[in-house]
Amino acid sequence: MPTITKLFSMAEASEHVSSDDCWIVVDGKVYDVTKYLDEHPGGDDVLVQSAGKDATEEFEDAGHSKEAREHMNTFFIGEIDPSPEIIEKMEISKQKKPSSSSLFLSESSLLWALPAAVLGISAIIGFLYLRKK
Incomplete structure (x- = not known):
């Protein structure tokens, strides 16, 4: 039986930005890294600064190892739902032009x-x- 992945909006992910509740988004996947903050080799401030936003670029720039990428799976909680972003873009294009x-x-x-x-x-x-x- 296939597993159902929970979908989150970026707005929902952006609400989790503190050291008590820290989510990051990497490659469209959402990770709750709150319990990992004290263990992160780069320090907790790196994760908290990237909390609530798409941290893909920062993650790739840091050059994480294969083991680090595999360890991320333990913090995986869902994926970003792409449909709200599409709807927002459609609403912008439908705005009345002068x-x-x-x-x-x-x-x-x-x-x-x-x-x-x-x-x-x-x-x-x-x-x-x-x-x-």
């Missing part, structure tokens, strides 16, 4: 602004040239 009437030079008005400026300058130069004759 209408072209609210901006002086919106993206759509730039399509005609340059040709109109060239035409206007050409007309002024032509008028001034004919006036001098």
Whole structure:
């Protein structure tokens, strides 16, 4: 029978940031390292500083051994649920964009602004040239 992995949001993981309750996220997996803080060879402050966030880069930069990576499994409590992040990105893209009437030079008005400026300058130069004759 397959095991069911508990899914956490990053927001939930970010609530566990103290030395009394310390979670880290590495490669999308959530680890409760609270009981390991005193044993960590790099000191507890390294883990507490990475608590509640994705610490993958810091973990990889430290150059952990194969044994250390295997030992991490004893602290594994679940994985980050990717769906909330996708929903947040969708909500951002659905936010109302400013209408072209609210901006002086919106993206759509730039399509005609340059040709109109060239035409206007050409007309002024032509008028001034004919006036001098």
